[in-house]
Amino acid sequence: MGDDSTVDLELDRAHSARMYDYYLGGTTNFPADREAAGRAMAAFPSILATARINRRFMHRSVRHLARDGMSQFLDIGTGIPTSPNLHEVAQREVPDAHVVYTDNDPIVLAHARALLHSHPAGRTAYVHADVTAPEALLAVAEVRETLDFSRPIALSLNALLHFVTDEHDAHAIVEYLKDALPSGSTLAIAHVTPEFDPEGIARLTSAYRASGTPGQARTRAEIARFFDGWELLDPGITPSHQWRPDPDDQNENVTSKEAACYAGVARKP
Numbered sequence: 001m002g003d004d005s006t007v008d009l010e011l012d013r014a015h016s017a018r019m020y021d022y023y024l025g026g027t028t029n030f031p032a033d034r035e036a037a038g039r040a041m042a043a044f045p046s047i048l049a050t051a052r053i054n055r056r057f058m059h060r061s062v063r064h065l066a067r068d069g070m071s072q073f074l075d076i077g078t079g080i081p082t083s084p085n086l087h088e089v090a091q092r093e094v095p096d097a098h099v100v101y102t103d104n105d106p107i108v109l110a111h112a113r114a115l116l117h118s119h120p121a122g123r124t125a126y127v128h129a130d131v132t133a134p135e136a137l138l139a140v141a142e143v144r145e146t147l148d149f150s151r152p153i154a155l156s157l158n159a160l161l162h163f164v165t166d167e168h169d170a171h172a173i174v175e176y177l178k179d180a181l182p183s184g185s186t187l188a189i190a191h192v193t194p195e196f197d198p199e200g201i202a203r204l205t206s207a208y209r210a211s212g213t214p215g216q217a218r219t220r221a222e223i224a225r226f227f228d229g230w231e232l233l234d235p236g237i238t239p240s241h242q243w244r245p246d247p248d249d250q251n252e253n254v255t256s257k258e259a260a261c262y263a264g265v266a267r268k269p
Helices: 016-023 031-043 047-067 086-093 106-110 134-139 141-146 170-179 198-210 220-225
Strands: 072-076 098-103 123-128 154-158 186-192 261-267
Touching: 016 031, 016 047, 016 106, 031 047, 031 198, 047 086, 047 154, 047 186, 047 261, 072 086, 086 098, 098 106, 098 141, 106 123, 123 141, 134 141, 134 170, 154 170, 220 261
Parallel strands: 072 098, 072 154, 098 123, 154 186
Antiparallel strands: 186 261
């Protein structure tokens, strides 16, 4: 992982993980992130709600999978630690669950210790890696030491793939990751779509691009392709707030325009 003192934290440029932290009310963000987040909020005022809705989808999907017997989780694009983290949700249900977080933001690397408060019976690891190099990501020693690739693994790509543009062939990357996982593994995705507010999402994409973070919203059909060959769990691909909502979530009168994302979970046959 390297010594924190050798890491260039790149505080002078905005990063999507730190912008997301700002939307969620976190404190691990800096002037460049807040300025870029402000432009994104001006372009798409619902983005604070969108981030919180996405976060709740992650909580619900992890809780469902853990209750369904999943005990290994690989979370790519994890972002800044925001409690409850994925491992806290999973280990509440399965105390001995093993969780690997990966992100390409050097600030997350510097904050890795905050992620590593695993349940004593389980194990949590953090890897500094980029999803656009999936072969290298899966080859990292901490990934192989923490997860047993002969048993099912729950792969989480929450609010990540809209930052992987066609230039990097997002579908090929996801297929590589899926191929590496054994039968019974699962894939959870939440992904921005232009379908509920085309003009607003176009403005948001432009704001991110201006801050140095290219993004690509995708249609439901394009998002569905990520799940090709795997069996979607009920209720299939839905706006993110409609995927197995908790009673508390249902009382919030969230709209699909605010959610701005499709979400789904699928299992490998």
